[in-house]
Amino acid sequence: MTALLQVEGVSMRFGGLMAVDNVSFTMEPGEILALIGPNGAGKTTVFNCISGFYRPSAGQIHLAGQRTDREPSHLIARRGLVRTFQNIRLFDNMTVLENLLVAQHSRLDTNLWTGLVRAPGYRARMKAALARAAHWLEVVDLAAVADREASTLAYGQRRRLEIARCMVQEPRLLLLDEPAAGLNPRETAELDALIVDLRNQHGVSVLLIEHDMHLVMGVSDRIVVLDQGRVIATGQPEQVRRDPAVIKAYLGEA
Amino acid sequence: MGARVLDAAGWALIALLLAMPLMGLRLQPAGMGLTVQGAWQPVATVAVLVLVFRLAQLSLLPMLARFSLPTPRAQLAQIGRHPLALAVLLAAAAAWPFFASRGAVDLATLALIYVMLGLGLNIVVGLAGLLDLGYVAFYAIGAYGFALLAEHAGIGFWLALPLCGLLAAIAGVLLGFPVLRLRGDYLAIVTLGFGEIIYLLLNNLDALTGGPNGIGGIPRPTLFGLEFASRAEGPTFHEFFGISFNSSHRIIFLYLLALLLVVITLAVIRRLRMMPIGRAWEALREDEIACRALGLNPTSIKLSAFALGATFAGFAGCFFAARQGFISPESFTFHESAIILVIVILGGMGSQAGIVLAAVFMTLLPELAREFDQYRMLLFGLGMVLMMIWRPQGLLPARRPRLELA
Numbered sequence: 001m002t003a004l005l006q007v008e009g010v011s012m013r014f015g016g017l018m019a020v021d022n023v024s025f026t027m028e029p030g031e032i033l034a035l036i037g038p039n040g041a042g043k044t045t046v047f048n049c050i051s052g053f054y055r056p057s058a059g060q061i062h063l064a065g066q067r068t069d070r071e072p073s074h075l076i077a078r079r080g081l082v083r084t085f086q087n088i089r090l091f092d093n094m095t096v097l098e099n100l101l102v103a104q105h106s107r108l109d110t111n112l113w114t115g116l117v118r119a120p121g122y123r124a125r126m127k128a129a130l131a132r133a134a135h136w137l138e139v140v141d142l143a144a145v146a147d148r149e150a151s152t153l154a155y156g157q158r159r160r161l162e163i164a165r166c167m168v169q170e171p172r173l174l175l176l177d178e179p180a181a182g183l184n185p186r187e188t189a190e191l192d193a194l195i196v197d198l199r200n201q202h203g204v205s206v207l208l209i210e211h212d213m214h215l216v217m218g219v220s221d222r223i224v225v226l227d228q229g230r231v232i233a234t235g236q237p238e239q240v241r242r243d244p245a246v247i248k249a250y251l252g253e254a
Numbered sequence: 255m256g257a258r259v260l261d262a263a264g265w266a267l268i269a270l271l272l273a274m275p276l277m278g279l280r281l282q283p284a285g286m287g288l289t290v291q292g293a294w295q296p297v298a299t300v301a302v303l304v305l306v307f308r309l310a311q312l313s314l315l316p317m318l319a320r321f322s323l324p325t326p327r328a329q330l331a332q333i334g335r336h337p338l339a340l341a342v343l344l345a346a347a348a349a350w351p352f353f354a355s356r357g358a359v360d361l362a363t364l365a366l367i368y369v370m371l372g373l374g375l376n377i378v379v380g381l382a383g384l385l386d387l388g389y390v391a392f393y394a395i396g397a398y399g400f401a402l403l404a405e406h407a408g409i410g411f412w413l414a415l416p417l418c419g420l421l422a423a424i425a426g427v428l429l430g431f432p433v434l435r436l437r438g439d440y441l442a443i444v445t446l447g448f449g450e451i452i453y454l455l456l457n458n459l460d461a462l463t464g465g466p467n468g469i470g471g472i473p474r475p476t477l478f479g480l481e482f483a484s485r486a487e488g489p490t491f492h493e494f495f496g497i498s499f500n501s502s503h504r505i506i507f508l509y510l511l512a513l514l515l516v517v518i519t520l521a522v523i524r525r526l527r528m529m530p531i532g533r534a535w536e537a538l539r540e541d542e543i544a545c546r547a548l549g550l551n552p553t554s555i556k557l558s559a560f561a562l563g564a565t566f567a568g569f570a571g572c573f574f575a576a577r578q579g580f581i582s583p584e585s586f587t588f589h590e591s592a593i594i595l596v597i598v599i600l601g602g603m604g605s606q607a608g609i610v611l612a613a614v615f616m617t618l619l620p621e622l623a624r625e626f627d628q629y630r631m632l633l634f635g636l637g638m639v640l641m642m643i644w645r646p647q648g649l650l651p652a653r654r655p656r657l658e659l660a
Contacts, residue, residue, distance in 0.1 A: 051547060077549035089544035091537045097657050101530070102537040106549045108530040115529040116522065130657070149654070169549065 002065040004029045004205055005050070005081075005173055010059030010069070011229075012045050019045045021229040022059070027173070032199055032206045034216045037226035038249060043209045044086060046226070047175055050207075051083045052076040064172065078106050082166040083175035086209075088158050092151035096142055096161055099150055100133035103165045129168075136164040140194070156187045160194075167198065174198065176208040180215050188215055195219050217241070225249070262308035269304035273297045315643070347513055351506045359502070359509050363577060365617035366512035367570050372597035372609040373519050374566030379595065380604035380652070381532065382559035383539025385442040388429075388449025389594055392422040392564035394456060394586035396571020401469040401581055402462070411475040411576045415569060422568025423561040430560035434553055449591055456583040468582025474504065475511060475576045482507055508577050515573060519566055520606060526562070528657075535559050536604075596634075600641060602648020611649055 005027040012020040020042040027033050035043050048054040050061055052073035061069040068076050091099050101108075108129055109115065109122040137143040140160040145153060150161060159179060166174055176195070180188045192215050198204050210216045216223065216237070223240045225233040227249040233240050240246055278297040281288045351359040371393060378386045396418040403409040403417060433444045456463045463469065474482060480491045482504035491507075492499040526532040534555045537545050542552055575581050597616050601608030620630055 053543070053546070072551075073546040074549050074551045077547055082549075083547050085544070085547070089541050089547075091540040091544065093540060094533070094536060095654055095657070098533055098536075098654070101657070102533050102545075102550070103548045105530050105534055105537075110530045110534075112529075112531065115531070116525055118525075147657075165548065 003027060003062075004031070004064055005207070006060075006062040007046070007050065008060045008062075010046070010049055010056045010061060012042070012049055012054055013057040018229055020049065020056075023226070023229070023231050024059075025224045025231065025234060027205055027207060029172070030199060030203065030205055032195065032208070032219055032221050034220040034223045035207065035209045035226060036211070036213075036216055036223060037232075040228075041226040042229040043226055044177060045229075047083065047177055047207075047209065051081060051175060077169070080169075080172035081175065082169055082171040082173075084162045084166060084177055084179060086177040086181065088162050090150040090158060090161060090165070093149060095147050095149055096137070096153070097130075097133055097146045099161060099165050100136065100168050101129055103168050104129045104132065107169070132168050132170075136168050139167075139197075140164045155182055156184075159183065159187075159191070163194070163198075167202065167204070170202075171204055173205045173207065176206060176210075178209055178211065180210055180212040188212060191215070192218055258309060258312045261312060262305050265308040266301045266305040270297060270301045273300040344517065348510060351509045356502045356505055359505050361617065361621060363505070363509045363512045365614045366509070366516050367574055367577075368594065368597060368613040368617055369516050369610050370512075370519050370566055370570040370573075371594045372601065372613045373516075373523055373606065374563045374570065375594050376563075376598050376601075376604065376606075376609055377523065377526070377535070377566070378559050378563035379598050381527070381539065382535040382556065382563075384556065384559060385438065386445045386560075386563070387442050387588075387591055387595065388445040388447070388452070389563070389567060390586050390588070390591040391429075391449045391452035392425060392567035393571040393574070393590065394452050394583075395422045395425050395564075396568035397575040397581050397585070398456060398463060398469070398571075399568065400572040400575045401472050404473050405469065405471075410473060411572070415572050418572035419565040419568040422564040422571070426560040426562075426564030427557055429564075430557045434556055446588070446591075449588060453583055453586055453588075456586065463583075466583060468580060468584075470580040472575050472579050472581065474579065475508070475573075477507060512573060512577075515569060516610075519569070520610075523566075524606060531555070531558060596638065600638075600649060602651045604652035605648060605650045608648050608650030608652070 003026040007026070008024050010020060010023045011018065023042075023046055025033070035046060037043055045054065049056045049069065052068065052071055052075070056069050059069070060067060063076070063079055063081055066079070068079065068081070091102060094102070107125070109119075109125045111122070113119075114122040134143070134146075137146055140163060142153075142157060142161055142164065145157065150158070153161060159182075163174075163176070163179065179195075180191055183191060195206055195208070196219055199206060206219075208216075208220075220237055222235060223233075223237055224231055225240060225243070225246050227245075232245045232249055233243045235243070274297055277300065278293055280291050280293040282291045351362070354362075371389070374392075375386065375389045378384050378389070399418040399421045400411070400414040403414050409417070429445070429448050433441055436444055457466055459465070476482075476488075477491060480489055480494050482491050484490070484492075484499045484501075490499075491503060534545070534550055535558075537548075537550065538552060538555050538559075545552055545555070574585070578585075593616060597609060597612045600616070601610070601612035623630065623633070626633060
């Protein structure tokens with residue numbers, strides 16, 4: 001069986017800086033994998049390589065057996081790999097519902113003529129998209145604010161909208177870049193439940209970058225630890241927690 | 255207050271220092287030679303003017319900003335949502351030329367052309383957020399497209415109309431390709447250059463475009479083959495209906511034709527905004543990186559905005575050529591691009607009703623203020639400054655189309 005995501009020897013060099021150095025790991029379908037490490041370890045750079053925003057200097061990335069490291073980001077997204085951003089990137093002047101419709105762009109009928117005359121096929125796909133949007137608004141508890149502009153939402157709501165915007169595309173793999181940043185403890189607990197629910201109910205695999213260790217230890221099946229661009233440990237939460245290299249990276253020389 | 259005076263005094267001092275060598279020395283003939291004399295009057299005048307200007311700017315502008323214009327969006331924007339109100343408005347607009355003077359109808363036709371141009375540019379600037387300073391080039395391509403098609407291929411207005419739209423769309427894609435990677439200021443400069451290139455080509459390709467002399471004898475639009483002329487080879491309008499010839503028939507016909515084109519444009523763009531492509535334009539304006547992460551291809555979306563925006567300019571250009579009967583490069587200068595851009599900004603980026611209002615305003619104002627001809631650009635600039643202080647979002651800010659959840 002092929003792995004869902006296969007990262008093999010990926011390096012990313014910015015001039016003289018080796019931001020990511022020979023990073024390898026794999027993800028199986030249905031897995032929740034956390035990518036952790038001190039600030040500046042190269043976590044977001046790995047994300048950008050996987051999602052096609054950077055072209056790795058070396059190494060290969062395969063998504064469900066297909067090589068993706070030379071593809072533009074929008075094609076990778078259409079293959080079922082979608083992501084959120086550390087600094088939330090919503091379409092602020094559009095409504096919550098419109099945000100969810102834009103996300104389904106590649107599944108809608110974008111033909112100019114059928115759209116202008118509102119052909120039956122166009123309307124059917126539009127209706128399906130609205131239904132999916134409505135469903136996900138319920139899941140992330142945003143149905144009440146569907147017609148509000150995204151800029152008017154509270155911070156926690158914005159985080160949830162960004163996740164919903166990924167999920168309406170029914171992805172295979174969801175990349176979350178620090179989803180708990182800026183959330184209060186209650187919201188973080190809800191997020192914890194949501195991530196597990198996404199995997200259990202909706203069959204999506206999740207790769208997440210997170211600093212909140214409580215969340216990471218709670219939801220992750222496995223953890224990959226990065227430090228200075230290299231993988232220093234991989235394993236189950238309990239293993240990683242006791243790994244001397246990890247403790248050293250986080251706390252410095254004892 | 256003291257801080258403001260000090261600030262203004264600083265400005266005056268700088269003005270004084272700058273003015274001294276420039277204006278403060280004067281050559282005086284003295285016998286056979288020249289002597290240099292100090293001239294304190296102009297220097298002092300400049301310093302005082304700068305002082306007063308700066309003081310006014312510091313104390314008046316914040317006061318001006320405190321006023322706010324009433325918000326008409328609630329009432330005016332509602333009109334577009336009631337089919338009955340819309341029908342009444344349309345009927346009034348269609349009936350009006352039969353009662354108005356010939357000059358007024360002609361002017362209204364021009365206003366309608368600007369409405370079309372404004373709506374078309376709004377796709378590119380207002381919706382897709384791509385600053386295009388050379389939009390007039392597509393207008394020119396439409397106009398010259400029709401003139402040349404009529405001259406060399408004998409094609410009439412009705413067939414030329416879609417062809418001109420297509421031609422402009424192709425030009426839009428051709429411009430779009432090289433500028434895809436550019437954004438903001440850089441894009442503005444390249445599009446500005448594109449507009450100038452087209453203008454220079456029209457002016458200098460004498461063999462094809464007639465250069466500065468332009469092209470004349472462009473055929474007028476016909477009503478199902480009926481011509482609006484006192485005498486013609488084919489059947490004429492007044493003979494067919496058995497009425498006496500009246501030259502204002504053609505003026506009214508052109509107005510109604512322009513009205514029809516504008517209504518079609520409004521309806522098409524309104525629907526486009528509700529379609530995936532329209533939302534994609536706006537999403538691209540909001541955040542290109544997020545678009546890519548969601549599987550939207552920025553290249554094709556930008557190209558479609560350029561192409562569709564240009565199409566409407568092509569239609570407008572074709573109609574313009576048919577209305578004038580004569581075109582020359584002077585109708586397609588940068589000034590026109592600027593006017594169209596002002597219409598989009600004045601109307602409220604992305605707002606259809608606002609653009610109609612702004613286009614009418616921008617066409618009527620110079621006519622109403624004929625006596626101030628010399629100061630037109632001055633008033634125009636002042637208007638823009640006040641607009642940016644009071645209503646940066648435009649006369650009628652855009653409203654989001656409502657969507658019903660399934």
